[in-house]
Amino acid sequence: xxxxxxxxxxxxxxxxxxxxxxxxxxxxxxxxxxxxxxxxxxxxxxxxxxxxxxxxxxxxxxxxxxxxxxxxxxxxxxxxxxxxxxxxxxxxxxxxxxxxxxxxxxxxxxxxxxxxxxxxxxxxxxxxxxxxxxxxxxxxxxxxxxxxxxxxxxxxxxxxxxxxxxxxxxxxxxxxxxxxxxxxxxxxxxxxxxxxxxxxxxxx
Numbered sequence: 001x002x003x004x005x006x007x008x009x010x011x012x013x014x015x016x017x018x019x020x021x022x023x024x025x026x027x028x029x030x031x032x033x034x035x036x037x038x039x040x041x042x043x044x045x046x047x048x049x050x051x052x053x054x055x056x057x058x059x060x061x062x063x064x065x066x067x068x069x070x071x072x073x074x075x076x077x078x079x080x081x082x083x084x085x086x087x088x089x090x091x092x093x094x095x096x097x098x099x100x101x102x103x104x105x106x107x108x109x110x111x112x113x114x115x116x117x118x119x120x121x122x123x124x125x126x127x128x129x130x131x132x133x134x135x136x137x138x139x140x141x142x143x144x145x146x147x148x149x150x151x152x153x154x155x156x157x158x159x160x161x162x163x164x165x166x167x168x169x170x171x172x173x174x175x176x177x178x179x180x181x182x183x184x185x186x187x188x189x190x191x192x193x194x195x196x197x198x199x200x201x202x203x204x
Contacts, residue, residue, distance in 0.1 A: 019048070019050050019054055019058070020058045020068075022048040022049060022050065023044060023045075023048045023050060023054065023055055023058060023059065023065065023068075024065075024068050024069055024072055025048070025111075026044045026045075026047035026048035027039070027044045027048075027065045027066070027068070027069050028069050028072075028073075028111050028112070028115055029047065029111050030043050030044050030047065031066065031069060031115055031118070032111050032114035032115040032117075032118055033114065035118060035122060036062075036066055036124065036126075039062075041055055041062055041065075044065065063126070066126075069115070070128065070129040070132065073112055073115065073116075073129060074129070074132045074133065074136060076105055076109060076112060077102065077105070077133060077136055078136060079105070080098075080101045080102045080104070080105035081093075081098055081101065081102070081136070081140055083101050084097045084098045084100070084101035084102075087101075090147060090149075091147070092143050092144060092146075092147035092149055093149070094144070094149045095144065095149065095150065095163070098140065098144075099166060099167055102167050103167070106171060113171060116129075116168065116171070116172070117171075117172055120168075120172055133164065134160060134164065137160045137163045137164050138156070138160050140163065141156060141159045141160050141163060142156075145159075155202075158200065158202060161200055162200045165198050165200055166198060169196075169198035170195075170196045170197070170198055173196050173198070174195070174196050177193065177194060177195075177196050178193050181193050181194065
């Protein structure tokens with residue numbers, strides 16, 4: 001098993017990255033753990049193993065660094081959906097395959113999960129990640145509607161909300177369920193933890 005550093009990245013892979021990618025990964029880790037406001041640029045530079053001036057060279061500012069992080073996260077989601085489509089004989093994957101591909105991507109990138117959780121908790125007014133992911137989900141829903149993989153009579157907004165909550169809701173809330181279960185004495189806990197199921201109900 002490959003050794004990992006304190007940021008959660010494999011040491012060899014981290015060392016092989018370009019300076020720009022190391023800065024991005026370090027910023028992702030720092031923002032996920034400490035939040036945007038609580039992360040100084042020197043902490044990002046230290047973790048990335050670069051001079052602080054390189055952050056300005058590649059990203060311009062702390063805000064630009066966040067922009068780079070969030071653009072990369074959107075790219076990861078886009079790539080996950082593209083991979084799902086390549087596995088479909090119809091060229092457009094159904095919702096089950098898409099959800100599975102996104103889930104695998106998030107499993108492979110735990111710091112992205114941490115960053116997304118903080119976004120939901122803090123709801124920053126400056127960041128645009130949730131809006132970008134909503135736009136990506138809207139494109140995904142439209143592709144599925146056009147391919148007959150999703151209902152074309154159902155409200156688009158409801159479909160997009162359903163997709164995002166289904167893909168991310170359990171991710172954010174399952175740890176809470178697990179923590180509640182683990183608070184009970186061991187002999188009272190179920191053999192397996194209950195799994196959270198998130199559903200969207202149409203407004204009446």
